[in-house]
Amino acid sequence: MAQSSTEAVLESGIPFQRAIPSPRFAEDEGFGPSTRKVAGLPTGQRILVVDNDSDYAEALVCRLRRHGHETTRVQQGGTALQSLEDIDLVLLDLELPDLDGLEVCGAIRSVSCLPVIIVTARGTELDRVLGLQAGADDFLVKPYGFRELLARIDAVMRRVHQQPQRVREIQHGPLKIDASSREVSLDGREVGLTRKEFDLLHLLASNPDTVIPRKRLLQQVWGDSWSRRTVDTHVSSLRSKLGDSGWIITVRGVGFKLGSA
Structure with missing residues (x-):
């Protein structure tokens, strides 16, 4: 050949x-x-x-x-x-x-x-x-x-x-996110999330007190999928699974940030 x-x-x-x-x-x-x-x-x-x-x-x-x-x-x-x-x-x-x-x-x-x-x-x-x-x-x-x-x-x-092994668990009040096992728990109760839901929550939790622009969420979590409804649907689902809309705060015209219930 x-x-x-x-x-x-x-x-x-x-x-x-x-x-x-x-x-x-x-x-x-x-x-x-x-x-x-x-x-x-x-x-x-x-x-x-x-x-x-x-x-x-x-x-x-x-x-x-x-x-x-x-x-x-x-x-x-x-x-x-x-x-x-x-x-x-x-x-x-x-x-x-x-x-x-x-x-x-x-x-x-x-x-x-x-x-x-x-x-x-x-x-x-x-x-x-x-x-x-x-x-x-x-x-x-x-x-x-x-x-x-x-x-x-x-x-x-x-x-x-x-370097010493870094902790891969994010603790935000009663919310725990384990990046290694990709598991989320709230008040000790496991919260079942889809892969994209986990990626979205992990990105927000990795940047506490920071507003993540919608464009960055789309690029980092969904790659080339540019749909406003995609983000809104997953945010709504996350709020429902976490039991309180206060966990994810909408900043109009900008994006979202992690809140607390």
Whole structure:
């Protein structure tokens, strides 16, 4: 079977010749999974690549998989926010078709301590500062050497593994939300929620005393589903299951925030 252009590039180590900077994958002999394991470096991470450049992302995903990482790729920020479950690390571009990468980074950080490395062609000092302020753990400018990317992934994951395990339970008065088991209880009574209801409640509870705009709720909980009725229906259902409309407060013309009964 004929070898694809992407496969040929990966085999030769020759960078893509494109108008937009593509990844410069330096030779990486000695950085395979077995060598990394002997050296005590993290292996087998579950990595989400968020990038709209198909050629770049395809080559990157292929190379990461060759180094033992379980890698998934999405093109849009809204889809990325729907794909964070069972992920160890996010490689995030800033140039996305639906959302700015900085907004996506901030949204991830507001609900999770998931490591994020921004990988982008936007490399000004301001971009770096804004990226780190948005919650990124590291910032890498395209084009770059693949060895450097692996080293940065290793460094970020070492820091994560050295940190004490963070509590994943949110307590808000009698309301308890367990992000690990995705269970909700109120006054010790289990509250059965659908997946989207849980995601909506968890997002609100992760930002106490903060009004979450309707647009962000739609993007982060439903991805590309842009229906005002979708949010209203789930809010109404949540209020009913929690037994009091005061748990979710509507801020007219803006969005919603978590209240208390």
